[in-house]
Amino acid sequence: MKLKNFLIVTRDIDRAVNFYRDIFGLQVVVDLDGNVIMTDGLVLQDAKYWEQFLGREVIPRNNSCELYFEESDIKGFVDRLDKSGYDIEYVNKLMTHSWGQTVVRFYDPDGNLIEVGTPF
Numbered sequence: 001m002k003l004k005n006f007l008i009v010t011r012d013i014d015r016a017v018n019f020y021r022d023i024f025g026l027q028v029v030v031d032l033d034g035n036v037i038m039t040d041g042l043v044l045q046d047a048k049y050w051e052q053f054l055g056r057e058v059i060p061r062n063n064s065c066e067l068y069f070e071e072s073d074i075k076g077f078v079d080r081l082d083k084s085g086y087d088i089e090y091v092n093k094l095m096t097h098s099w100g101q102t103v104v105r106f107y108d109p110d111g112n113l114i115e116v117g118t119p120f
Contacts, residue, residue, distance in 0.1 A: 005037065007043040008043070010044050010047060010110045013046055016044045020108075034048075066112075067113070069114070074116065074118050077104070081106070088107075090106045
């Protein structure tokens with residue numbers, strides 16, 4: 001068995017596709033009308049379908065998981081993020097952990113937590 005994809009929920013598929021394309025360079029692989037598979041294993045699903053499947057409401061900013069990306073030029077990435085035109089809600093701007101890794105954390109437009117860190 002292998003992990004194939006990871007799925008996050010969005011209230012606006014087009015906005016989410018644009019965000020992950022513009023910020024991370026991901027591309028659409030398959031668009032299944034409310035379920036979009038992007039490169040690197042990211043799947044975006046329309047919240048209305050997700051809520052139907054689960055019979056429960058989506059809770060944004062629940063802080064129970066995060067998407068993790070690595071970027072060597074972390075300061076350049078934060079500068080691009082600030083200039084992106086997206087209204088970025090930071091959890092923390094650049095910080096350096098005790099083990100030496102520098103990271104930034106923020107939410108995507110739907111409240112999914114993202115961390116971008118320098119490679120180990």
